[in-house]
Amino acid sequence: MNSEKTPSLQPPHFKIIRQAIVDRGHAWWGSEISVAGGVNLEQLESACTEALRHIHPPRKTLNALHPAKSHTLLRIGQSALMNDDILRAIIQAARALEYHKHPFTLSLDNPLDALPGPVERRAMVRQLYKLKDHSITLAYNNYRLDTKPADLLIDLELYDYIKMPFPDSALRLSLNTRSDLFDRLYDRMLELISVSKVCFIADQVEFADSAMLAKNLPFEYFQGGYYSPADCL
Numbered sequence: 001m002n003s004e005k006t007p008s009l010q011p012p013h014f015k016i017i018r019q020a021i022v023d024r025g026h027a028w029w030g031s032e033i034s035v036a037g038g039v040n041l042e043q044l045e046s047a048c049t050e051a052l053r054h055i056h057p058p059r060k061t062l063n064a065l066h067p068a069k070s071h072t073l074l075r076i077g078q079s080a081l082m083n084d085d086i087l088r089a090i091i092q093a094a095r096a097l098e099y100h101k102h103p104f105t106l107s108l109d110n111p112l113d114a115l116p117g118p119v120e121r122r123a124m125v126r127q128l129y130k131l132k133d134h135s136i137t138l139a140y141n142n143y144r145l146d147t148k149p150a151d152l153l154i155d156l157e158l159y160d161y162i163k164m165p166f167p168d169s170a171l172r173l174s175l176n177t178r179s180d181l182f183d184r185l186y187d188r189m190l191e192l193i194s195v196s197k198v199c200f201i202a203d204q205v206e207f208a209d210s211a212m213l214a215k216n217l218p219f220e221y222f223q224g225g226y227y228s229p230a231d232c233l
Contacts, residue, residue, distance in 0.1 A: 001172060006103050006209060007122055009046055014035050014036060014043065014047050015035075015036045015215055015232050015233075016033065016034075016035060016036075016050055016051050016054060016232070016233045017033070017034055017035075017036050017230045017231060017232055017233065018031050018032065018033045018034075018054065018230065018231050018233055019031060019032055019034075019223060019224075019229070019230040019231070020223070020226070020227060020228035021071070021073070021201065021221050021223045021227075022221065022222050022223075022227050023220065023221055023222075024215065024219075024220065024221075024222075025197075026222075026227065028114075029071055030071025030072060030073065030103075030155075031070075031071075031072065031073070032072075032073035032074070032075050032101070032107055032223065033054050033055060033068065033072070033073070033074050033075065033233070034051070034074070034075035034076070034107070035047045035048070035050075035051055035075075035076065035209075036230075043196060044079075044083065044086075045083055045085065045086060048076055048080050048083075048086045048089070048090075049089065050091050051074060051076070052074070052090065052093050054207065054233050055072055055074060055093045055097070055104075056093075056096065056097075062160060062219040065200070067099060067156040070102045070103075071102070071103045071104075071105065072097055072102060072104050072105070072196070073104075073105045073106075073107040074090070074093070074104070074105075074106055074107060075107040075108075075109070075141065076106070076107075076108065076109070077108075077109045077111070077114065078109060078110055078111075078115075078124060078128075078153070079114045079115070079124075080110045080115065081124065081127040081128070081131075081152055082120075082123065082124065082127065086094075087127060087130070087131075090106060090131070090136070091131070091134050091136070094106075094134065094135075094136050095134075098135075103115055103138050104136065104137070105136075105137045105138065105160065106131060106136055106138050106139070107138075107141055107163065108138060108139065108140065108141060109141045109142065110140060110141065110142070110152070110153060112151065112153060115153070124153060125153065128153075128154060128158060129158075132158065137160040137161070138158060138159045138160055138161070139159060139160065139161035139162070139163055139201070140156060140159040140161070140162050140163065141163045141203075142143065142163065142164075142165060142203075143156075143162045143163065143164045144164065144165070145181065145185050145188060151232060152225065156192060156196050156198065157195070157196045159196070159198055160199070161198060161199050161200070161201055161221075162192065162198050162199075162200050163200075163201045163203045163223075164200060164201070164202060164203060164219075165203050165204045166202040166203060166204065166205055166217075166219075166224075167210055167213055167214070171185065185217065185218055186218070189217060189218050190218060193218060199220040200217075200218060200219045200220060200221075201219065201220070201221040201222070201223060202217075202219040202221070202222045202223065202224070203224065204223070204224050205221050205223065205224030205225075205227065206224050206225045206226055207226055207227045208226065210226065210228050211224075211227075215225055
């Protein structure tokens with residue numbers, strides 16, 4: 001008789017983190033709450049529920065520290081929106097914040113490979129428009145200069161914010177080789193601002209030289225370890 005026990009599969013560990021976002025004057029503007037670590041489909045709902053648990057109108061003590069409006073971003077993968085319970089919870093959280101006049105934005109990771117086919121993609125588009133029908137603002141995560149229309153589930157005009165990791169390796173290389181990538185990025189950002197009325201957020205800004213470079217581009221807001229480390233909630 002085989003007495004060996006089959007090892008139980010441990011679910012991937014995840015953490016809920018929060019990181020501040022600042023404006024061009026380095027004044028506090030808001031914060032983004034996100035799930036860090038591996039999350040499988042079975043854990044998706046519990047991870048999003050845990051993240052939503054930390055979304056609530058700021059306490060009076062926080063209002064004293066930050067008298068301006070507190071912007072709250074929730075960063076999730078777009079596939080989570082196919083869960084109707086998660087979708088309803090997001091809408092309820094947004095309503096609670098808006099009731100206290102604190103803006104809420106859903107910050108979406110948008111990998112197309114998470115949607116296996118056109119049926120799933122059409123369903124996701126319907127979910128996104130359902131959020132817009134509830135006046136929820138959206139942020140597009142991980143936009144790059146080489147992002148093409150074919151890489152997008154839907155036109156960027158649907159989004160209110162575009163988050164761009166800054167600077168990526170291609171841009172840093174271009175500055176060393178004196179290529180025109182920086183100028184093309186500047187022009188592309190201005191084009192999107194003009195056409196879509198979006199605001200750009202520089203994400204993953206970790207060092208002083210990156211922060212200085214980002215200030216030379218039309219970013220409105222900035223996020224990363226250079227401004228504030230991420231807190232584990």
